[in-house]
Amino acid sequence: MKSRTHAEAYDVVIIGAGVIGNSIAYHLSEQNSQNILVIDKSFPLSGTSGSTQAWVWVHTKTPSSYGELSLFSSELYPYLERKIGDVEYKRTGGLAPFFTEEEREKALKLAESQAKVGIDIKVLSRDEVLKKEPSFSPNVVGATFSSIDGNVNPFRLLELYTRAAEKNKVDYSFYNPVVDIEQQGDGYMVHSEKGVFRTKKLILAGGPWSKQLGSFIGLDIPVKLVRGQVLITEPLAPLLNYTIGGIRQANNGEVLIGYSKEEVGYNRQGTLDVIQETANMAVSFVPALANANVVRSFSGVRVVPEDGLPIFGEIPGRKNLYIATMHSGITLSPVIGTLMSELISSGETSLPIEKYSISRFA
Amino acid sequence: MNIDLLVVGGGPAGLMAALEAAEYGVNVAIVEESSRLGGQLRQQTQYLSPLPSGIGEIRGFELANELVEAVTFNKHIVTYTNHTVIGLYEDGSVGINNGKEIIRCETKKISVATGADIQGVLFPGWTLPGVLTVGAAQILVNRERVKPGNEAFIVGSSDFSIEVALQLYDVGINVLGIVETETSLHDRKQENLYRLKEKNIPILENSYIEQAKGRGQVEKVILNQNGNKEEYDVDLICVDGGLNPVIELCQLYNCSFAFNEILGGWLPTYQANFETSTDGVFIAGNTAGITNQGAVMVTGKLAGLGAAESLGNVPEQAADVWRNNYWSELAKLENYQVNEARTCHIQNFETSKTKVYET
Numbered sequence: 001m002k003s004r005t006h007a008e009a010y011d012v013v014i015i016g017a018g019v020i021g022n023s024i025a026y027h028l029s030e031q032n033s034q035n036i037l038v039i040d041k042s043f044p045l046s047g048t049s050g051s052t053q054a055w056v057w058v059h060t061k062t063p064s065s066y067g068e069l070s071l072f073s074s075e076l077y078p079y080l081e082r083k084i085g086d087v088e089y090k091r092t093g094g095l096a097p098f099f100t101e102e103e104r105e106k107a108l109k110l111a112e113s114q115a116k117v118g119i120d121i122k123v124l125s126r127d128e129v130l131k132k133e134p135s136f137s138p139n140v141v142g143a144t145f146s147s148i149d150g151n152v153n154p155f156r157l158l159e160l161y162t163r164a165a166e167k168n169k170v171d172y173s174f175y176n177p178v179v180d181i182e183q184q185g186d187g188y189m190v191h192s193e194k195g196v197f198r199t200k201k202l203i204l205a206g207g208p209w210s211k212q213l214g215s216f217i218g219l220d221i222p223v224k225l226v227r228g229q230v231l232i233t234e235p236l237a238p239l240l241n242y243t244i245g246g247i248r249q250a251n252n253g254e255v256l257i258g259y260s261k262e263e264v265g266y267n268r269q270g271t272l273d274v275i276q277e278t279a280n281m282a283v284s285f286v287p288a289l290a291n292a293n294v295v296r297s298f299s300g301v302r303v304v305p306e307d308g309l310p311i312f313g314e315i316p317g318r319k320n321l322y323i324a325t326m327h328s329g330i331t332l333s334p335v336i337g338t339l340m341s342e343l344i345s346s347g348e349t350s351l352p353i354e355k356y357s358i359s360r361f362a
Numbered sequence: 363m364n365i366d367l368l369v370v371g372g373g374p375a376g377l378m379a380a381l382e383a384a385e386y387g388v389n390v391a392i393v394e395e396s397s398r399l400g401g402q403l404r405q406q407t408q409y410l411s412p413l414p415s416g417i418g419e420i421r422g423f424e425l426a427n428e429l430v431e432a433v434t435f436n437k438h439i440v441t442y443t444n445h446t447v448i449g450l451y452e453d454g455s456v457g458i459n460n461g462k463e464i465i466r467c468e469t470k471k472i473s474v475a476t477g478a479d480i481q482g483v484l485f486p487g488w489t490l491p492g493v494l495t496v497g498a499a500q501i502l503v504n505r506e507r508v509k510p511g512n513e514a515f516i517v518g519s520s521d522f523s524i525e526v527a528l529q530l531y532d533v534g535i536n537v538l539g540i541v542e543t544e545t546s547l548h549d550r551k552q553e554n555l556y557r558l559k560e561k562n563i564p565i566l567e568n569s570y571i572e573q574a575k576g577r578g579q580v581e582k583v584i585l586n587q588n589g590n591k592e593e594y595d596v597d598l599i600c601v602d603g604g605l606n607p608v609i610e611l612c613q614l615y616n617c618s619f620a621f622n623e624i625l626g627g628w629l630p631t632y633q634a635n636f637e638t639s640t641d642g643v644f645i646a647g648n649t650a651g652i653t654n655q656g657a658v659m660v661t662g663k664l665a666g667l668g669a670a671e672s673l674g675n676v677p678e679q680a681a682d683v684w685r686n687n688y689w690s691e692l693a694k695l696e697n698y699q700v701n702e703a704r705t706c707h708i709q710n711f712e713t714s715k716t717k718v719y720e721t
C-alpha cells in the first residue's frame with residue numbers, strides 16, 4: 001500500500017502506461033541507475049495502444065525526415081525482440097494502392113524523396129500489384145511498395161515492455177488516476193488518487209489524455225482526437241501476402257480492416273454508418289472479402305498532433321518536464337523509447353530531435 | 363420500421379416486457395435472432411419453480427408456448443424472428459440484420475433482454491469434440507432430439523446442471539457423476555438432490571477433471587477425486603462454468619457497467635425501473651443479473667412498465683404502485699442473496715454514475 005500522507009520519492013515518474021510510456025520506462029530501466037515509477041489510471045491496454053491496427057509502417061510517412069524516423073524505429077524492432085522477447089514483429093512488406101493515374105505521379109515523387117533518406121520504394125503497375133497480391137481488385141491502377149513495412153502484435157508488445165521493465169525494477173501503479181501536478185523547485189509533485197509522488201523528472205505520456213495532463217500544469221498540448229473504427233473478420237484461409245494501407249491479415253487468419261478518421265472527441269462507440277462504409281471499401285479493394293463474416297469491430301481514438309508530426313522532448317522553460325505524444329506510436333515506440341531515455345539520462349540524443357519539440361507550436 | 367419500444371430478445375424476459383408495455387398501449391416490436399421465440403425456455407423440459415403468482419405448474423417449453431401465443435395475438439406487438447440487432451447508427455437508430463440486408467429501425471425506447479452465456483470449464487483436452495456446455499447438451503437432447511453421447515460426466519453442480527444431468531439420464535445416457543470442486547454443497551433444490559439419489563447419480567465433491575483424452579473425440583477422462591486419480595471411459599463431458607449476462611448491446615449504448623459476482627459478473631448499472639445510465643435503454647432478464655426463470659419474468663414486467671411510464675402511457679403514481687408490487691414479488695421469487703445483490707446494485711446506481719472517469 002502506498003502511503004497517503006508523505007510522498008514517495010522517485011527519480012523519474014512516467015504518467016501513462018501505453019506503448020509510449022512503457023517503451024520509455026523500459027529503455028530507461030536498461031541503465032539500471034534510476035528509480036522509475038509508471039502510473040496509469042487504468043491498465044496498459046486501456047488506451048489507444050489496446051485499440052490499434054499495429055502496422056509498423058514507414059514508406060508513405062512524409063516529410064522524409066519523419067519517414068526516416070519511422071525507418072529507424074522499424075530497424076530497431078528485430079533488436080528489441082532479441083531483448084524483450086517475441087512480439088510477433090513481421091516485416092511483410094507494405095503496399096499502398098492507388099486507383100487513379102494522377103496518383104501515379106505523386107507515387108513517383110514519393111519514391112524519389114524517400115530514396116534520399118534510404119527508404120526504398122517501388123512504384124508498381126497494375127499487373128505487378130496483381131502478381132504480388134492476386135486477391136486485389138483489378139480496378140487498382142498501381143501501388144507503392146516497400147519491403148520495410150510490416151506489423152506487430154500490440155498486446156504482446158505492451159506486455160513484454162512491461163515485463164522487461166518490471167524485471168529491471170520499474171514500479172507500476174495501475175488503476176490510479178493522476179489528478180494534479182505541482183512544480184516544486186526543479187522537481188514535481190504528482191498527485192494521484194492513491195497518494196502523492198515526488199519526482200525529479202516527470203514524463204507525460206498520456207496519449208489521448210495529453211491535453212488534460214497538460215492542463216494540470218498550465219500547458220496547452222496541441223493535439224486532436226481522431227476516432228478510427230476497425231472491423232475484424234472470421235479467420236480466413238491465406239488471402240493477403242502483404243501489409244496493405246487499411247487492411248492486413250493477422251497470423252490467425254483474421255483480417256483487420258480500418259480506414260475511418262472521425263473527430264468526435266474521446267468517444268469509442270462504434271457506429272453502423274462507418275462500419276458499413278468500411279466494409280464496402282474493403283470489398284472494393286479485395287472483392288473476396290464480400291464473402292467473409294465480420295465477427296467484431298472496435299474503435300480507438302488516435303491522438304494526432306496538430307501538424308501530424310510527433311511531439312516529444314523536454315518542455316522548454318519547464319526544467320525536467322518531458323512529453324511524448326503522437327500518432328503511429330506503435331511504429332515509433334522503439335526509437336522514441338531510445339531517444340527519450342538518452343535525453344532523460346544524459347541530456348543528449350544520438351539523433352537531432354529539435355524539430356519534434358513542442359516549442360514549434362509556440 | 364418506426365415504433366415506441368424495441369425489445370431485443372424473445373426469451374421470457376423480452377416476451378414479458380413486451381406484454382407488459384402493450385397493456386398500456388405501447389407499440390412494441392420484438393426482434394429475435396433465432397428462428398423461434400421463447401429463448402432458452404424452449405428446451406427446458408423440467409417443471410419450473412418458483413413462478414410468479416397466478417401461473418400453475420408448468421414445464422419450461424410449455425410456458426414458452428403460452429407466452430409466444432399471448433404475444434402473437436396481441437395487436438400492439440409485432441415480432442421478427444431471424445432478425446439480429448447488430449449495431450447503432452450515428453443518429454441513434456438501430457441496425458437489424460435479417461441475413462440479407464440491414465434494416466434501420468427508429469425507436470423511442472429499447473429494452474435489452476439478450477439473456478446469458480454459459481461459460482466453459484478449461485482442462486487439457488477441453489477442445490475435443492464431446493466436450494459441450496450443459497446448455498448445449500440440453501438443446502441437443504430436448505430440442506434437436508440428438509443424443510450427444512452414451513457415457514457422461516457433468517462438470518459443475520448448479521441446479522441447472524443437476525437438471526440437465528437428470529434430463530440426460532432420462533434419454534438413456536449413463537451419467538457417471540457430477541464433478542464438483544467444492545467440498546460441500548448448499549442451496550441446491552432438495553427435490554433434485556433426491557432425484558439424483560434415486561437414479562444413482564453421485565455428486566463427486568472435492569474433485570476435478572485433470573484431462574480429457576481421445577483421438578478426434580473424447581474417449582477417456584482422468585478424474586482427480588480427493589487427490590486420487592482415476593481413468594474412466596466416457597464420450598461426453600458437459601461443463602457448466604456459470605452464466606454471464608449478454609451485454610454487448612449495452613456496451614454499444616455506452617451504458618455504465620459494474621462488476622457483481624453474484625449477479626453473474628459485468629452488467630449495466632440500472633435503476634428501480636430497470637433503466638440503465640443511458641436514457642431510454644432498459645434491460646431485463648438475465649441481462650440484468652442471473653436469476654431463476656420466475657424472477658426473469660418479473661424483471662421483464664418491470665422493464666416493460668418502466669418503458670411504458672417513460673413514454674407517458676402510465677401515470678407515475680400508478681406505475682409506482684405496480685412497481686412496488688413487482689419488486690415484492692421479485693423478492694419472494696429469487697434467491698435471497700441474488701435479491702440482496704440486485705438491491706445493492708441499484709443503490710449503487712447513482713454513485714457509479716458519478717464515478718465514471720472518462721468524459
Ligand SMILES: Cc1cc2nc3c(=O)[nH]c(=O)nc-3n(C[C@H](O)[C@H](O)[C@H](O)COP(=O)(O)OP(=O)(O)OC[C@H]3O[C@@H](n4cnc5c(N)ncnc54)[C@H](O)[C@@H]3O)c2cc1C
Pocket residue numbers: 015016017018019020021039040041042043044045046047048049050051052053054055056057176177178179205206207208209210213227228229230258299300301302303324325326327328329330331332
Ligand atoms: C484505429 C487506430 C489505428 C491505429 N493504427 C496504427 C498503426 O497501424 N500503426 C501505428 O504505429 N500506430 C497506429 N495507431 C496509433 C497508435 O496506436 C498510438 O499512437 C499509440 O498507441 C499511442 O500510445 P500512447 O502510449 O501514447 O497512448 P495510450 O496507449 O493511450 O496510453 C496512454 C495511457 O495514459 C494513461 N493516462 C492518461 N491520463 C492519465 C492520468 N490522468 N492518470 C494516469 N494515467 C493516465 C491512460 O490510461 C493510457 O493507458 C492507431 C490508432 C488507432 C486509434
Ligand SMILES: Cc1cc2nc3c(=O)[nH]c(=O)nc-3n(C[C@H](O)[C@H](O)[C@H](O)COP(=O)(O)OP(=O)(O)OC[C@H]3O[C@@H](n4cnc5c(N)ncnc54)[C@H](O)[C@@H]3O)c2cc1C
Pocket residue numbers: 370371372373374375376393394395396400401402403406445446447448475476477478479480496497498500501522525526605608611646647648649654655658
Ligand atoms: C443453453 C441454455 C440453457 C439454459 N437452461 C436453463 C435451465 O435448464 N434452467 C435454468 O434455470 N436456466 C437455464 N438457462 C438460463 C436461461 O438464461 C434462463 O432460464 C432464461 O431463459 C433467461 O431468460 P432471458 O429472457 O433473460 O434470456 P433468453 O431466454 O436467453 O432469451 C434471450 C433471447 O435473446 C435473443 N438475442 C440475443 N441477442 C440478440 C440480438 N442481438 N438480436 C436479437 N435477438 C437476440 C436470443 O436468441 C434469445 O432467444 C439456460 C441458458 C442457456 C444459454
